[in-house]
Amino acid sequence: MSTKSTSFLVFINGSIENAEVNDFDELYLRFSYVIGKDWEICSGLEEGTTQIAHKSVQIGSKIVFNFPLEVTFRSTCAHGWPQLVISGYGLDSFGNDIVRGYGTTHIPISPGRHRIRIPLFVPRSSSRFQQFLGWMMGRRPEFVDPKVVTQNAGREMTRVRSHGYVQVVFNVVTKDMESLGYRIQAKHSSLEKQPENNETEHHHS
Amino acid sequence: MTEVHVIGQIVGGSGFPESSLFCKWKVQMGSAWHVIQGHHEGQTQVDDPSDEPIANWCHPIDIHFGTKGLQGWPKFHLQVWHQDAYGRNELYSYGFCHIPVSPGAHEIDCVTWRPKGTLIEELKTQFIGGSSQLKNPDLVSSSAELYKLRTVSMGKVHLRLHIIVRGFDKYGVEF
Numbered sequence: 001m002s003t004k005s006t007s008f009l010v011f012i013n014g015s016i017e018n019a020e021v022n023d024f025d026e027l028y029l030r031f032s033y034v035i036g037k038d039w040e041i042c043s044g045l046e047e048g049t050t051q052i053a054h055k056s057v058q059i060g061s062k063i064v065f066n067f068p069l070e071v072t073f074r075s076t077c078a079h080g081w082p083q084l085v086i087s088g089y090g091l092d093s094f095g096n097d098i099v100r101g102y103g104t105t106h107i108p109i110s111p112g113r114h115r116i117r118i119p120l121f122v123p124r125s126s127s128r129f130q131q132f133l134g135w136m137m138g139r140r141p142e143f144v145d146p147k148v149v150t151q152n153a154g155r156e157m158t159r160v161r162s163h164g165y166v167q168v169v170f171n172v173v174t175k176d177m178e179s180l181g182y183r184i185q186a187k188h189s190s191l192e193k194q195p196e197n198n199e200t201e202h203h204h205s
Numbered sequence: 206m207t208e209v210h211v212i213g214q215i216v217g218g219s220g221f222p223e224s225s226l227f228c229k230w231k232v233q234m235g236s237a238w239h240v241i242q243g244h245h246e247g248q249t250q251v252d253d254p255s256d257e258p259i260a261n262w263c264h265p266i267d268i269h270f271g272t273k274g275l276q277g278w279p280k281f282h283l284q285v286w287h288q289d290a291y292g293r294n295e296l297y298s299y300g301f302c303h304i305p306v307s308p309g310a311h312e313i314d315c316v317t318w319r320p321k322g323t324l325i326e327e328l329k330t331q332f333i334g335g336s337s338q339l340k341n342p343d344l345v346s347s348s349a350e351l352y353k354l355r356t357v358s359m360g361k362v363h364l365r366l367h368i369i370v371r372g373f374d375k376y377g378v379e380f
Binding site: 022023036077078079080081083103104105106108109110118119121124149150151152153155156158159160161162163164180181182183184185186187188 | 210212213214217227241242243244247248249250251252253254255256259260261263264265266267269288307308309310367369370371372373374379380
């Protein structure tokens with residue numbers, strides 16, 4: 001019954017678990033996917049917004065989201081593999097809605113469960129004066145389109161300050177990649193030990 | 206046609222004397238290889254982290270190679286630069302790492318070094334800034350030339366790369 005397929009599917013689900021940040025207590029995230037021109041989203045939300053989450057006095061420094069992600073991609077070519085883009089926002093002490101950080105990661109490629117710690121960073125003002133002005137006016141530098149963080153071009157112009165992380169868990173299943181000739185896992189295992197502060201967990205069954 | 210996809214990120218750098226860092230990267234490959242899609246060189250953002258001494262670059266890599274042979278498997282040339290408070294850039298270190306050959310996910314820590322100058326040059330670097338650089342940066346992965354250099358160890362560059370290969374089965378290549 002196997003017919004020769006011309007495209008492959010990547011099915012992912014998972015969740016945005018929490019954010020580890022020091023400087024603020026309140027945060028909400030917007031997420032979207034950036035995909036190459038051969039790719040399309042065939043089911044699931046392509047962008048969304050989480051709840052406005054706060055830290056708890058008892059549990060400490062983590063802001064828990066537990067926000068579900070579920071999406072299916074279809075493509076004919078692995079180039080342009082989907083990337084998750086996250087941008088975080090919150091209120092500053094004057095009640096202005098300001099950007100708290102941007103982050104990005106590729107969707108893991110090998111099937112299985114993966115936990116990824118995405119660093120968050122904010123663009124910095126180009127001068128001290130602008131920094132002061134921004135603080136006075138309640139406007140901080142931000143990217144016009146958060147998707148610039150998934151691109152190679154133009155990155156050399158950006159100066160950022162990173163603070164904190166967002167933890168995301170992905171479960172990944174692929175379909176028809178092998179029948180298109182792709183190999184995404186090695187038959188022969190490598191002997192090198194993974195580094196100790198390994199950020200990605202791989203559970204192959 | 207045999208193809209190799211390299212997808213991932215230049216995650217960041219750690220273990221350097223200062224942390225306001227950026228990285229210039231370039232992929233070098235043999236004559237049997239060519240880039241079908243994607244950028245094969247670039248420069249990351251400058252990150253001045255507020256909490257930990259780890260510069261986070263999160264720089265996306267998505268390169269689609271075509272190849273006619275295994276020789277000259279592509280490798281990354283990396284240069285780490287430091288940007289000071291006045292926006293001046295100085296070279297911190299050089300490094301290279303081969304793109305892994307086996308398909309799957311790889312976490313790579315690339316160790317790096319900088320050229321060691323003479324005593325006068327080192328003192329100049331200490332007080333005025335600006336460090337010794339290689340005239341020909343391609344030297345970093347030439348095993349026949351490196352013996353001429355005196356170097357000092359620097360920090361690590363962290364990469365997370367996924368490798369996908371396609372069409373090698375037909376030619377009996379085993380991963």
